[in-house]
Amino acid sequence: MRSRLLLIPVASIVATVPAFAATYLTVEKAQALMFPGATFVQDFRMLDREQVRAIEKVSGVRVEGRTVKAWRASTGGWFLVDQVVGKHEFIPFALALDLDGAVKDVEILEYHEAYGGEVRLPAWRAQFLGKRHGATLRLTEDVKNISGATLSCRHVTDGVKRLLATYALVLAAVDR
Amino acid sequence: MRSSSLPSIVERARPLLGTYVAIRVSGVPESCAHGAIDAAFDQIALVHHRMSFHEAESDVSRLNENALRHAVQVHPRTYEVLRWAQQIAEASHGWFDVTVARHLVAWGVLPRPRSAYDPDPRASWRDIELRRDGAVRFHRPTWIDLGGIAKGYAVDRAVELLRASGVPQGCVNAGGDLRVFGPAAERVRLRTGSRVRGVVPVVDVENASIASSGRARRPRSIATGPEPAFLVRRGGSLYRRRRADQDRAVTRPEQRAGLAPLPGDRVRRDRAPGLANPRCVTSCRRFVFHRRSA
Numbered sequence: 001m002r003s004r005l006l007l008i009p010v011a012s013i014v015a016t017v018p019a020f021a022a023t024y025l026t027v028e029k030a031q032a033l034m035f036p037g038a039t040f041v042q043d044f045r046m047l048d049r050e051q052v053r054a055i056e057k058v059s060g061v062r063v064e065g066r067t068v069k070a071w072r073a074s075t076g077g078w079f080l081v082d083q084v085v086g087k088h089e090f091i092p093f094a095l096a097l098d099l100d101g102a103v104k105d106v107e108i109l110e111y112h113e114a115y116g117g118e119v120r121l122p123a124w125r126a127q128f129l130g131k132r133h134g135a136t137l138r139l140t141e142d143v144k145n146i147s148g149a150t151l152s153c154r155h156v157t158d159g160v161k162r163l164l165a166t167y168a169l170v171l172a173a174v175d176r
Numbered sequence: 177m178r179s180s181s182l183p184s185i186v187e188r189a190r191p192l193l194g195t196y197v198a199i200r201v202s203g204v205p206e207s208c209a210h211g212a213i214d215a216a217f218d219q220i221a222l223v224h225h226r227m228s229f230h231e232a233e234s235d236v237s238r239l240n241e242n243a244l245r246h247a248v249q250v251h252p253r254t255y256e257v258l259r260w261a262q263q264i265a266e267a268s269h270g271w272f273d274v275t276v277a278r279h280l281v282a283w284g285v286l287p288r289p290r291s292a293y294d295p296d297p298r299a300s301w302r303d304i305e306l307r308r309d310g311a312v313r314f315h316r317p318t319w320i321d322l323g324g325i326a327k328g329y330a331v332d333r334a335v336e337l338l339r340a341s342g343v344p345q346g347c348v349n350a351g352g353d354l355r356v357f358g359p360a361a362e363r364v365r366l367r368t369g370s371r372v373r374g375v376v377p378v379v380d381v382e383n384a385s386i387a388s389s390g391r392a393r394r395p396r397s398i399a400t401g402p403e404p405a406f407l408v409r410r411g412g413s414l415y416r417r418r419r420a421d422q423d424r425a426v427t428r429p430e431q432r433a434g435l436a437p438l439p440g441d442r443v444r445r446d447r448a449p450g451l452a453n454p455r456c457v458t459s460c461r462r463f464v465f466h467r468r469s470a
Contacts, residue, residue, distance in 0.1 A: 020365065022187065022198065024187050024188045024198075025188060093191075106191055107188060107190060108188070108190060108191065108196060111189060111198075144362065144363070145347055145349055145354055145363070145364040146349070146352065146364065146366075147349070147352040147364050147386045151196060151351055151352075152194060152195060153192075153195050156191040156196075160191075
């Protein structure tokens with residue numbers, strides 16, 4: 001039979017079930033793919049209050065964390081890692097900027113989705129830390145695809161907007 | 177054999193087509209896999225840039241702005257999608273209609289496009305002229321949105337490219353419109369918006385596509401029409417009609433409330449007790465999952 005519809009009893013698989021979770025790339029792997037052959041110099045920044053305000057004003061997007069995780073690529077350009085937390089999603093992503101600060105690529109590093117508000121709770125997020133292969137995610141290892149009402153990628157789009165503003169206001173000075 | 181048991185599985189995701197597009201391949205060395213995935217993402221990005229309602233320079237935006245005044249040249253891919261859209265519109269007697277954009281804007285699902293006019297409520301797919309020279313013209317004030325068909329098209333283009341690159345097994349998932357190819361069956365979880373306590377609906381698919389139509393996650397104001405329906409099509413293409421008895425369209429519930437029945441679809445009224453859905457469309461066999469009423 002080519003296709004079967006099943007209803008899996010959740011309790012028999014795991015006690016706590018994120019609706020969906022996937023790990024796509026590590027930071028190092030994303031760096032290698034987005035800047036082939038480059039080496040990287042870590043250049044993390046801590047935003048002060050004024051910078052946060054300026055970034056929010058320029059991008060129209062709220063700044064959640066004050067650390068900017070940025071690396072300079074030896075071949076020119078910047079590699080940034082950030083994360084967005086949506087209503088149901090928790091998504092770390094990587095952004096590659098070219099020499100002019102334009103978007104080269106965006107790669108999603110991981111994707112976690114839950115129903116309800118669990119994603120906003122630190123405890124819910126903590127279950128993923130160091131547990132990538134843990135029992136909590138067994139359902140996820142088994143089920144690698146999900147279909148249903150289309151999810152908007154607006155949170156990541158906003159996250160990219162915020163990082164572009166961060167680049168323009170904070171990082172671009174280094175390139176000049 | 178399930179794909180997860182194959183040695184090297186490479187999976188990546190990017191924000192494209194307004195959603196998260198994930199591509200997973202297995203059965204090829206990792207470097208080949210990344211090369212093939214890059215090329216597949218390029219194909220999807222092309223569809224994104226040409227057919228996005230949101231991007232100001234896309235063909236769709238240029239059509240919505242100018243096609244009433246003069247014929248507008250579009251990319252051959254856009255033209256092909258429009259041609260399929262028109263065929264599906266005709267076959268479904270207008271249940272699938274890309275001029276649905278007017279409603280989506282009114283509902284706040286899409287922003288108002290850059291356009292000098294308000295759409296004529298009488299306008300429909302019949303007012304779109306696809307000219308032989310590859311240009312498109314509107315004959316009534318209208319706006320089009322390809323969101324209900326372009327994802328399926330992009331998935332098919334990506335799968336074609338992956339297969340041409342020698343990838344034996346994989347899955348391309350554009351926000352739920354997905355296609356699985358290769359010898360191994362893959363398990364797909366169906367997102368239904370509400371949880372039926374204690375169970376997770378999944379479907380095992382092999383060389384098949386799934387298009388989903390659910391009202392989960394939509395604003396309440398437009399949450400009308402059938403409960404989540406999932407359309408599984410064997411053999412592949414999400415958008416292409418092959419024979420009359422295999423007609424499948426990729427539609428969204430915004431587009432006239434639900435998956436549009438096409439000639440050859442068996443419209444089934446579910447009689448099972450406790451199931452709320454009064455109507456659903458099955459495309460191949462019984463692969464439609466019903467959300468249980470609360």
